[in-house]
Amino acid sequence: MSKILVIAEHLDGTLNGATARVVSAASAVGAEAIDVLVLGDAPDAVAAEAAKIEGVSRVLTVTRAENAHMLAATAAPQIAKAAEGYSHVFGPSTTTGKDLMPRVAALLGVAQVSDVMTVESSHVFTRPIYAGNAIVTVEAPADQTVVATIRSASWKAAASGDSAAPVEALELDAELPTHTRFVQLKQDKSDRPDLQSAPRVISGGRGVGSKENFDVIYKLADKMNAAVGASRAAVDAGYVPNDMQVGQTGKIIAPELYMAFGISGAIQHLTGIKDAGTIVAINKDADAPIFEIADIGLVGDLFKIIPEIEAALG
Amino acid sequence: MKILVGYKRVVDYNVRVQVKPDGSGVATDGVKLSANPFDDIALEEALRLREKGVAEEIVIVGIGPADLTAHLRNGLAMGANRAIHVTTDGAPQPLTAARTFLKLIEKESPDLVILGKQAIDDDANQTGQMLAALWGRPQATFASELAIADGKATVTREVDAGLETIEAELPAVVTTDLRLNEPRFIKLPDIMKAKSKPIDVIEFDSLGVDSGDHLKTTNYAPPPKRSKGEMVEDAAGLVAALKQKGLL
Numbered sequence: 001m002s003k004i005l006v007i008a009e010h011l012d013g014t015l016n017g018a019t020a021r022v023v024s025a026a027s028a029v030g031a032e033a034i035d036v037l038v039l040g041d042a043p044d045a046v047a048a049e050a051a052k053i054e055g056v057s058r059v060l061t062v063t064r065a066e067n068a069h070m071l072a073a074t075a076a077p078q079i080a081k082a083a084e085g086y087s088h089v090f091g092p093s094t095t096t097g098k099d100l101m102p103r104v105a106a107l108l109g110v111a112q113v114s115d116v117m118t119v120e121s122s123h124v125f126t127r128p129i130y131a132g133n134a135i136v137t138v139e140a141p142a143d144q145t146v147v148a149t150i151r152s153a154s155w156k157a158a159a160s161g162d163s164a165a166p167v168e169a170l171e172l173d174a175e176l177p178t179h180t181r182f183v184q185l186k187q188d189k190s191d192r193p194d195l196q197s198a199p200r201v202i203s204g205g206r207g208v209g210s211k212e213n214f215d216v217i218y219k220l221a222d223k224m225n226a227a228v229g230a231s232r233a234a235v236d237a238g239y240v241p242n243d244m245q246v247g248q249t250g251k252i253i254a255p256e257l258y259m260a261f262g263i264s265g266a267i268q269h270l271t272g273i274k275d276a277g278t279i280v281a282i283n284k285d286a287d288a289p290i291f292e293i294a295d296i297g298l299v300g301d302l303f304k305i306i307p308e309i310e311a312a313l314g
Numbered sequence: 315m316k317i318l319v320g321y322k323r324v325v326d327y328n329v330r331v332q333v334k335p336d337g338s339g340v341a342t343d344g345v346k347l348s349a350n351p352f353d354d355i356a357l358e359e360a361l362r363l364r365e366k367g368v369a370e371e372i373v374i375v376g377i378g379p380a381d382l383t384a385h386l387r388n389g390l391a392m393g394a395n396r397a398i399h400v401t402t403d404g405a406p407q408p409l410t411a412a413r414t415f416l417k418l419i420e421k422e423s424p425d426l427v428i429l430g431k432q433a434i435d436d437d438a439n440q441t442g443q444m445l446a447a448l449w450g451r452p453q454a455t456f457a458s459e460l461a462i463a464d465g466k467a468t469v470t471r472e473v474d475a476g477l478e479t480i481e482a483e484l485p486a487v488v489t490t491d492l493r494l495n496e497p498r499f500i501k502l503p504d505i506m507k508a509k510s511k512p513i514d515v516i517e518f519d520s521l522g523v524d525s526g527d528h529l530k531t532t533n534y535a536p537p538p539k540r541s542k543g544e545m546v547e548d549a550a551g552l553v554a555a556l557k558q559k560g561l562l
Contacts, residue, residue: 073446099455102439103444111407112408129437136534137531139531182478184479185477185479243477282552295543296552308550313562
């Protein structure tokens with residue numbers, strides 16, 4: 001039977017929603033135990049949150065000053081130690097997970113399965129390649145620890161219940177390198193819903209035209225209580241910061257409603273939104289590729305259409 | 315300072331890859347091949363460091379079949395000093411690629427290794443991190459800014475939460491994100507010059523690398539199709555359609 005170690009992702013004392021999605025994938029493996037590992041300098045609050053996720057057997061905490069900021073170089077040796085006795089080590093396909101998990105895999109001398117979409121059996125998974133233009137079935141060897149990142153958009157978050165799994169402190173005898181240091185994290189503080197978990201996302205592309213013009217996108221998003229995303233073109237042009245990029249190399253999202261304004265729909269962008277419930281495209285160009293996958297399309301000038309939508313919403 | 319740059323050849327990013335009907339792979343016959351876009355960014359960053367006087371020598375590394383030479387010549391034409399071609403039949407998986415790089419690092423002793431954050435064929439996003447682990451050195455992945463001074467790299471990284479800055483003592487592995495730079499175009503005279511630049515050919519088997527190709531791909535499938543939806547005439551029609559779907 002499988003025993004799975006799930007690496008919790010957290011920031012500023014809050015558990016990242018991707019962790020509950022990883023637990024879902026772990027549950028799909030049919031494990032006898034799913035333990036969540038929380039590395040931190042003060043991991044208790046995050047551990048308490050993780051303990052409520054349904055399906056979690058135990059939460060293990062490692063408290064060290066070096067864990068104040070997640071750095072792959074210091075986290076990976078601890079995880080590799082903690083992984084002893086587990087058949088699987090899962091992390092989220094967030095930038096943190098993508099940075100960290102291959103380092104864990106290499107320390108364990110095993111391959112990694114990136115971006116798991118489905119679990120076929122304990123050692124067989126599907127994952128996307130070529131920007132999602134092909135889905136491969138991959139089989140990991142039965143005699144090695146399976147290290148994998150879980151593609152958040154493919155999994156629903158495991159529910160949080162009232163009961164709590166036990167939390168246990170773990171002492172790890174791992175020597176940590178000092179060659180890598182955290183300097184700072186610049187976050188764009190916003191009161192809007194989080195792009196990766198919001199049920200509604202409004203996105204703008206090159207067609208929005210400027211940083212100032214992006215205000216119309218923000219305004220509509222606020223009216224609809226939606227998160228705001230962008231295409232690579234809009235980020236490259238400096239209209240919006242990088243953390244809003246949706247696509248192959250940006251964020252892969254699966255909202256119930258995705259509305260794209262002035263986005264032509266390069267395959268690299270489409271790969272980031274394919275799992276959305278309903279895709280709405282508004283573009284001046286009737287031949288824009290985004291219309292090929294949109295559930296609802298409207299050809300026209302976004303600056304004329306957005307006020308009309310707002311008026312119709314009342 | 316010496317910089318080692320990973321320079322992989324992949325199906326061009328403009329090609330819409332098709333899965334073969336029998337599920338045995340993707341159709342690559344006659345498809346345009348190009349440098350992995352992130353690797354062009356890696357090479358460009360190395361060239362800029364050399365132009366600033368920070369680096370002296372740039373070595374590009376390709377792992378692949380015999381016909382990789384033309385691709386490596388492009389990297390030399392872009393400005394690399396020399397190339398190493400590790401010859402293999404197929405494409406090694408990331409762990410094998412990382413172990414191969416480690417062997418080359420032992421020979422070359424670079425101060426910095428710059429790789430693309432992912433190759434746009436397998437989209438694995440692993441090799442740089444694995445190499446840093448095996449080498450026991452820092453990793454700075456998804457770089458959008460890189461500065462080298464006083465024996466360390468200060469790297470701004472594109473992360474989900476925003477922009478993170480870390481310091482890494484050299485030698486270190488840096489992997490590139492899209493906004494690190496815009497790679498230059500190759501000029502005709504440089505293509506001529508590149509013909510006389512050296513390419514070391516090393517057989518993979520001679521390196522003594524323990525293969526890490528542990529994953530077996532058993533099937534290739536096209537992604538689930540999203541069918542073309544309905545077109546509406548105006549904003550009112552759009553709002554009505556959304557209401558009908560229960561989304562408003």
